Amino acid sequence: MITQLLINSLVAGSIYALIALAMNLIYKASEIPNFAQGEMSMFSTYITFLLLTTFGYPFSIALTGTLLFAFLLGFIFEFLFIRRAKEPNLLGFIIITLGFQLVLFGLAGWKFGSDQRTFSLPFSETEILIRTESFVLTEHNLASIIIAIFVMAGLYILLNHTKLGLAMRASQQNVKAAKFNGIPTDRILGISFGISSVVGAIAGILVAPVATLDPTMMWDPLIKGFAAAVLGSLESLPGAVIGGLLLGLVENLFGYYVSLEFKSIVAFGIIMLVLFVRPSGLFQKHYIRKV
Amino acid sequence: MFLEVKNIETYYDKIKILNGISFSLEEGRITAILGNNGAGKTTTLNSIMGLLDDQPEKGTILFQDKPIHRMDTHKIVSLGIAYVPEGREVFEELTVRENLMVGAYLRRDTKAVAGDLEHMFDYFPILRKRIKQLAGTLSGGEQQMLAIARALMSRPKLIIMDEPSLGLSPLLVREIFGIIEKINRDGITILLVEQNAQMTFRVAHTVYIMENGRFVMNGPAEELKDNADVKEFYLGVREIESLKGYQRYKRKRTWK
Numbered sequence: 001m002i003t004q005l006l007i008n009s010l011v012a013g014s015i016y017a018l019i020a021l022a023m024n025l026i027y028k029a030s031e032i033p034n035f036a037q038g039e040m041s042m043f044s045t046y047i048t049f050l051l052l053t054t055f056g057y058p059f060s061i062a063l064t065g066t067l068l069f070a071f072l073l074g075f076i077f078e079f080l081f082i083r084r085a086k087e088p089n090l091l092g093f094i095i096i097t098l099g100f101q102l103v104l105f106g107l108a109g110w111k112f113g114s115d116q117r118t119f120s121l122p123f124s125e126t127e128i129l130i131r132t133e134s135f136v137l138t139e140h141n142l143a144s145i146i147i148a149i150f151v152m153a154g155l156y157i158l159l160n161h162t163k164l165g166l167a168m169r170a171s172q173q174n175v176k177a178a179k180f181n182g183i184p185t186d187r188i189l190g191i192s193f194g195i196s197s198v199v200g201a202i203a204g205i206l207v208a209p210v211a212t213l214d215p216t217m218m219w220d221p222l223i224k225g226f227a228a229a230v231l232g233s234l235e236s237l238p239g240a241v242i243g244g245l246l247l248g249l250v251e252n253l254f255g256y257y258v259s260l261e262f263k264s265i266v267a268f269g270i271i272m273l274v275l276f277v278r279p280s281g282l283f284q285k286h287y288i289r290k291v
Numbered sequence: 292m293f294l295e296v297k298n299i300e301t302y303y304d305k306i307k308i309l310n311g312i313s314f315s316l317e318e319g320r321i322t323a324i325l326g327n328n329g330a331g332k333t334t335t336l337n338s339i340m341g342l343l344d345d346q347p348e349k350g351t352i353l354f355q356d357k358p359i360h361r362m363d364t365h366k367i368v369s370l371g372i373a374y375v376p377e378g379r380e381v382f383e384e385l386t387v388r389e390n391l392m393v394g395a396y397l398r399r400d401t402k403a404v405a406g407d408l409e410h411m412f413d414y415f416p417i418l419r420k421r422i423k424q425l426a427g428t429l430s431g432g433e434q435q436m437l438a439i440a441r442a443l444m445s446r447p448k449l450i451i452m453d454e455p456s457l458g459l460s461p462l463l464v465r466e467i468f469g470i471i472e473k474i475n476r477d478g479i480t481i482l483l484v485e486q487n488a489q490m491t492f493r494v495a496h497t498v499y500i501m502e503n504g505r506f507v508m509n510g511p512a513e514e515l516k517d518n519a520d521v522k523e524f525y526l527g528v529r530e531i532e533s534l535k536g537y538q539r540y541k542r543k544r545t546w547k
């Protein structure tokens with residue numbers, strides 16, 4: 001049983017980690033908590049559904065199309081709304097993201113209807129790969145873990161070993177200095193939003209088969225991902241990953257040993273606990289950001 | 292003219308900081324701006340670099356005859372202007388090497404960049420030892436070297452420096468000024484803002500003196516340093532005491 005719990009924790013944790021990564025990519029770049037993250041993922045997942053089911057494209061094309069769409073969605077969101085705001089404060093930014101969330105939610109309900117849909121991916125949550133006495137591992141389980149690892153490795157390489165990544169990190173640390181070194185910081189921020197949106201879309205595609213596709217599908221995962229981000233520190237990408245995995249573990253242990261019904265309050269409990277005990281999260285950076 | 296600033300006015304909110312200042316740089320020379328705290332030196336440089344939103348409010352800035360006022364900073368940089376700001380502003384959580392690579396962000400000639408990196412370590416041997424260290428852990432002097440090296444990595448035609456000697460020991464101050472002269476000998480034009488008048492008069496070709504958002508004097512360093520006001524208020528040289536040995540009245544500045 002404990003093996004099964006660990007598998008479930010790892011799967012849930014991987015997805016939370018992806019959502020937390022998406023949040024942190026934006027937070028690090030702009031100090032904006034992007035509450036539209038969930039709806040952006042949901043919307044992108046509908047694109048996958050459209051391409052797969054309505055247009056009948058093979059999965060590889062549907063996936064490519066979705067990721068492209070997700071990137072543009074993030075980039076355009078930054079370009080059209082975030083960048084226009086002149087000297088906004090945090091509250092202003094939060095309202096912009098909440099507004100965008102409502103727009104996407106409304107659009108999805110109108111365009112795709114609010115009935116739940118199922119859609120099939122190459123990795124199904126009913127196909128069992130391994131069954132032993134103590135655990136079962138489905139295709140979807142394995143795919144979630146592997147895809148999450150790929151995304152994390154990809155982000156690591158992007159940020160630490162490419163010129164774009166260097167420009168992203170420089171802009172995060174000191175926008176003014178990035179500018180006078182020739183970095184077009186506005187464009188870099190737009191790209192950060194795009195990349196974040198792509199990571200969120202991947203999380204959405206992994207969530208959809210389990211949660212069924214409807215406009216509210218990301219509400220629960222988003223809260224979890226946000227809790228994971230707060231737990232690990234909004235400022236740290238490794239923190240997001242560890243926060244996600246920890247949350248997955250705590251939640252599943254709680255569900256098994258304490259109460260299954262109240263499993264979903266764990267995330268809320270963790271947010272509160274972190275805010276009381278260590279508001280900057282477990283993996284706060286050493287340097288204080290220059291304002 | 293290499294760089295020509297004409298009548299710029301810069302505001303912070305509703306407060307006018309620069310009252311229509313004009314000056315120009317000659318190619319290949321070191322031009323310095325001296326002035327007390329709050330005179331508007333940094334504001335002048337930030338206006339040139341396009342770092343202040345929608346500023347300068349009025350006036351023009353030409354770099355090699357091309358207007359650059361109110362242009363995006365990264366486009367100004369791409370024309371060949373590099374900036375060493377007040378307070379260094381190195382990327383604290385990037386390594387020394389990464390900081391230098393950010394300096395080369397606009398360059399496409401990867402091979403030459405690698406060569407220039409080596410060149411920087413010859414210029415500033417201390418940086419070679421710190422290559423993998425986070426810039427935030429460097430000493431103030433090392434950070435200043437890094438900020439200068441980072442600016443050089445873009446292979447600029449003009450380097451603008453804001454009080455590079457600030458907070459450094461006398462020995463380091465001399466070293467920094469030596470580096471400035473060396474960079475200039477390599478053919479890079481320099482606009483230098485300073486408070487250290489002694490050293491500035493030693494290296495600069497032309498000096499401007501700024502007070503309250505305007506220039507009160509300017510001229511070749513050789514001439515200006517013999518000016519009585521400059522001597523007293525910037526170089527700290529007192530005039531001969533009066534015959535009776537009385538304390539003289541505080542000297543009035545003749546330019547007011």
Ligand SMILES: Nc1ncnc2c1ncn2[C@@H]1O[C@H](COP(=O)(O)OP(=O)(O)OP(=O)(O)O)[C@@H](O)[C@H]1O
Nearest residue numbers: 303308326327328329330331332333334335377486
């Ligand atoms: N961001 C700002 N908002 C409002 N006023 C400012 C701002 N920055 C500078 N000032 C004001 O503009 C004036 C000129 O400042 P500036 O930094 O250009 O002076 P400076 O000559 O560089 O001085 P220092 O030698 O101390 O660096 C000062 O009176 C300062 O208070």
Ligand SMILES: [Mg+2]
Nearest residue numbers: 332333334377
């Ligand atoms: Mg200054």
